[in-house]
Amino acid sequence: MKLSGDLQAFSDRIGHEFRRPELLLRAVTHASISSPTRPDNQRLEFLGDRVLGLVMAEALLAADKAATEGQLAPRFNALVRKETCADVARQVDLGAVLKLGRSEMMSGGRRKEALLGDGMEAVIAAVYLDGGFEAARAMILRLWGKRIASVEADSRDAKTSLQEWAQARGMAPPKYVETGRSGPDHAPVFTVEVRLENGAAASARAGAKRQAEQTAAKALLERLEAGGA
Structure with a gap:
């Protein structure tokens, strides 16, 4: 299959060219519009959360070799929490390409923090399955960017x-x-x-x-x- 124009533009925004476009389509498909022939992104969300966690754990260890576990934990939580994932999703305009059922669209699903955060995790999994861990890591580090460097200030609840x-x-x-x-x-x-x-x-x-x-x-x-x- 070939990506639609809007999904190709999204692929360009996240900096990954999909060899298996169906993975991206699944990543942006919400449960409200899924069917037996159109699976939703929930399983990808589960995987993407773990890939994001590993990338962030590695990045934090590399950034501060003297930090204790007690210092690293709140930084890690700040980088992987749903609000941060949703913020990154807004940065790449993920909401514009989410595939939603009519009721979810009418209730403002494209702007909902939970949907955006879940969708971003699913996109991470799609890139991981399509291009491997290095491709997923490169995309995550690029999109999270300055958040990693400034995480000490953001890690306080x-x-x-x-x-x-x-x-x-x-x-x-x-x-x-x-x-x-x-x-x-x-x-x-x-x-x-x-x-x-x-x-x-x-x-x-x-x-x-x-x-x-x-x-x-x-x-x-x-x-x-x-x-x-």
Whole structure:
């Protein structure tokens, strides 16, 4: 088979020319549109998650030869978590080529973090099966790029860190309040405010409530650490 124009353009964006185009087609096929003759990407997602993990473990060990397991673990988690995979998927516009059922399309599936993250893992598996481990590693390192170098700053879970900051000062845990919601039902944008009992607060907007909470917590932490809260 030959890739359609949009899938060929996607193949160019990720930098891999498929010898077996059917692998890429399967990688972008969601369960909502699968059939006995059109398998979905769930098995590829399972494999891609493991390939990504091995590549990131190798990269982190090579980048910091003195790091302990306790230092490496949060960095690893930051690089392989669903939010990061979804961010990479947006970077290469994976959402534009996802094959979705009508209901999933109507509910904004092309923008959903879980679908994008799962799809990116499936694409990794497709490249691995098509070109081998070296091809998959080269693509992952290229697409993850600067995230690997800056992972130390990104590895902190902002909500956990903010809660630890509050508890260390005898405060109650932070409170997260949804203060706004905009956009259509299939692609909502949430505004969330995080508040501490000392009056410090920050807000953020994102397409997922969890991401808005994390972004708000990070903003407040940065302000507190800079002494500006």
